[in-house]
Amino acid sequence: MEPGDAARLGPGRAARALPPRLLLLPLLPLLLGRGLRAAAAASSGAAAEDSSAMEELATEKEAEESHRQDSVSLLTFILLLTLTILTIWLFKHRRVRFLHETGLAMIYGLIVGVILRYGTPATSGHDKSLSCTQEDRAFSTLLVNVSGKFFEYTLKGEISPGKINSVEQNDMLRKVTFDPEVFFNILLPPIIFHAGYSLKKRHFFRNLGSILAYAFLGTAVSCFIIGNLMYGVVKLMKIVGQLSDKFYYTDCLFFGAIISATDPVTVLAIFNELHADVDLYALLFGESVLNDAVAIVLSSSIVAYQPAGLNTHAFDAAAFFKSVGIFLGIFSGSFTMGAVTGVVTALISKFTKLHCFPLLETALFFLMSWSTFLLAEACGFTGVVAVLFCGITQAHYTYNNLSVESRSRTKQLFEVLHFLAENFIFSYMGLALFTFQKHVFSPVFIIGAFVAIFLGRAAHIYPLSFFLNLGRRHKIGWNFQHMMMFSGLRGAMAFALAIRDTASYARQMMFTTTLLIVFFTVWIIGGGTTPMLSWLNIRVGVEELSEEDQNEHRWRYIRVGVDPDQDPPPNNDSFQVLQGDGPDSARGNRTKQESAWLFRLWYSFDHNYLKPILTHSGPPLTTTLPAWCGLLARCLTSPQVYDVGGEEL
């Protein structure tokens, strides 16, 4: 070996490393999976005698090769993203609307997946089969005594006997197929946080009741209907002899849960571009954001419910209600945790005057928001739900305390992270169709699933809209209902939930089906949004500010120190409810009566107490709190409030 070969490696790679293996870090772990493994293989020469130098060189070579492969595979993703960005620009530049950037990212992913699948040679690997009859239980760590040297092995997983020969079939495919936990712990938090942080609160809260109904009840209904329909499909498959392994009722329900989460990305991007009706936008956005959280909690409840029917996997009413209880417990716990972290951040940034150092402020903001996710996970709640509500709280309170620079900085930071994570997920989805090695394509199941999600969506939108319309003066029109029905496309969340567990036959079939559903809905439905909008006669180009205008608007507000997203007082004119009977129907009706008392109660509590305590705005606490809390009120109210408040009063 030429010295240069090893030299080009960099110090540690060529050298012999035996470090602890936990990666705890933000940003890219380049050298994992096989990379680390090979590096560990290299490390086997650690205490080697000089005589074993040749062996050491061989393992060094292996480590070098592996590191290079890792870099290449990551580079593949980066270049994919770069290509996507350039094409997005081209599309935006030429105002192409039939294919959204996410669909594009998937297509590029598909192409690269095909190349990787059929263009890279299969490697035979250095596997060693060891047959040692021992206890029934597999241990997580194994010490192997190889002629006097001890090697530590870690368990990777069980392999079904039929697949022993296909293990490690292709290193490159393995490398580009990464751990599903990454979706949950790395890619989703910034996406969800951004959703919460950039939520247009006014329209969201105006339609809160309907949104909650669609998100909670609707998703549950959809999950249950899809689950039952799929159980029928599975029974049918069993009869026809299309099913080669177990598929329980709980598996069907699980499929219902993961496929019920709708994805807003494509449709909302188009809505935004066309300036479509804001209330429809709010309904869809609100539903899909809460949807994700609901789907996560729902699917975890179903998994929890599974062990209860240990050997039955059948329906059990008691266990079902237990699941509902768990669902509510996890949801409220996560909600509280997110809100509390937001409040703590608001208090820190209010009382420390961090805003003199925008960099520190942004870093703190970022860390606190991220720690919400970890805290929730550590406590056994759902990090995604916590991070969503943390985002909403941060936008509502903390945002007001940030310096002007930090406001734009945090928004931009999360915007970039969100954009990168989202496009990464979509290009990865395209890639996975060819690089994932355990696909189970079952035409019957796939067709059944398409029918089921259609029926599930219909059984969710139309009846719920009917009931909601009973309680609303201004109804949700048929065209809105049809649009909501049409917009139920599936995206990142369904994929992330499906890839999380692909161990059993049933789960592999679900994963393949989910992937195809995502492809279909993103391409067909995403592309059909614009024609559908005009066909359904939903007005576009409403006078509502576009995204950029809003940013500009926001900036102007920032400069004068007011939050543009601030909820309007509940008794002013801006309260309108949704009405969608047609673009020309009267929109000026006042709806004072319709804004629920609960909401008004919350608004005045928020405006009179929370805002003054947590931010520099709102009326001084000295005026809103009873007289006997005078001292406390003076401590908690920031001096700035008096300046602004004075004008307000």
Add this chain to the structure above:
Amino acid sequence: MEPGDAARLGPGRAARALPPRLLLLPLLPLLLGRGLRAAAAASSGAAAEDSSAMEELATEKEAEESHRQDSVSLLTFILLLTLTILTIWLFKHRRVRFLHETGLAMIYGLIVGVILRYGTPATSGHDKSLSCTQEDRAFSTLLVNVSGKFFEYTLKGEISPGKINSVEQNDMLRKVTFDPEVFFNILLPPIIFHAGYSLKKRHFFRNLGSILAYAFLGTAVSCFIIGNLMYGVVKLMKIVGQLSDKFYYTDCLFFGAIISATDPVTVLAIFNELHADVDLYALLFGESVLNDAVAIVLSSSIVAYQPAGLNTHAFDAAAFFKSVGIFLGIFSGSFTMGAVTGVVTALISKFTKLHCFPLLETALFFLMSWSTFLLAEACGFTGVVAVLFCGITQAHYTYNNLSVESRSRTKQLFEVLHFLAENFIFSYMGLALFTFQKHVFSPVFIIGAFVAIFLGRAAHIYPLSFFLNLGRRHKIGWNFQHMMMFSGLRGAMAFALAIRDTASYARQMMFTTTLLIVFFTVWIIGGGTTPMLSWLNIRVGVEELSEEDQNEHRWRYIRVGVDPDQDPPPNNDSFQVLQGDGPDSARGNRTKQESAWLFRLWYSFDHNYLKPILTHSGPPLTTTLPAWCGLLARCLTSPQVYDVGGEEL
């Protein structure tokens, strides 16, 4: 087990996952190391029969516990950083200068390390020892047949026979001690890129010759001297009987290489705050930035050089010169790669009019800069060097093509990443002193190392300054030399290089010693910078713009479309060389003669050809290129140039 226990897990964790294990992603991989391992253990139940449901539950519990521990350990770091940020604010607020933020981060890390070390119970683990005599070679993957079920194991590394019982001694300590590759691949790139991107080019290039001499020659001299001195120390230890294992000459040289990289962070932060002499700042900053790159390439060359003397590990002149060749090859290759990526980004952002979509622009900029690192690693060059020069090129060319929003956005993004990465490294260093489980404290070696780095620094600064002064009209004064001598503190890079390989006894001793040297220099020298500056009579508060002012200044320039960091024309008045004889000596001397012809050549080439080709500024190519290139010149020159250029001409 209550269903709730598993439910709180979230779907996948409680469930049985058998996914490929490669993590390819930006941002935090939460569930690694033991976490994954335990999850894999859980997956062992994958195709379990219903009868083995209890076993499945047990592994699920294990997976749950492991995930929770992972979240907690990451949370520890996040809270450490949060605490550090709050204290930094307090220090800045109260203008405390005796302890820099990095020193602070280390102290917090130390405290948490002590708590983790002595406060968490040791866990016995579920290890299984397997004694199967087989071939001499350890395989990277092992298939184990456990009573008919097949499990896949991956090699983690060799364990020295004496340590078999201490493996997995404490899960928590293992968890917080993460993979050293993370430093190189995740934490260092943003730090180095930021250094390149925010380089104050004018002062840097003004002193380029001296900086290169200090960085290249100086570091090599320092490495060689420290290496030889340490070899003496090691010999001495062998005689005294303090050395219990092998320690080769190349190990000593390696130590010299890793400990020769000086860290600018603390000193430069104080320089910045005090507005100390800009030329001294440029010298120290330039040295330390290039230093890092030199140390990386140097240490990898030494590792490459090692196998050449297979059974001697002694000095070999031919191999040494080969190393020098490798060194130059890697360095120039990496340099070219970084510069080329920068140029490509500049061209893309010039010709695509991406600046209409700042988000796309920022994302592209981020991805291209990151891909430099990966590309260099994939090609066998040094990513860190490539990313440094990529940063410089991006700042020089691409920056001019970015939209106003993207300019601030990219700067802020990398500022935040840099800040977080840096503080993370320092708090991790504090933590490592207690959580790292393979320390080898050798008082003789440590004392020897302190003496050696002192002598090495002295043998590098004073003779080099003497030779440099021979060629300079305006000498580097004694006070500047003393300050440079004093400022040679070691930081993140030395630590990252040392932790990269801690397999052998020698490397463990080096790691421990490096850690202590970093602590000492950051605390003592970092804290002593301010008194030292006044004692050496180096003027502070010079009229040079402070960081914030410069940003403001830059902003003002951005608004009028001019790059404030633009090199001044080489024949105007702003060329001054360093002189440091005292704060009052004449600084007005013109130095037209001293600006090297090479630099002037480069400047005019850059100004007349590169800038017009790569950016929207500079004179139109139609005026600078010969007439026969007219068409090409018209294509490459952007219309904006004519507007600006017209005024310039």
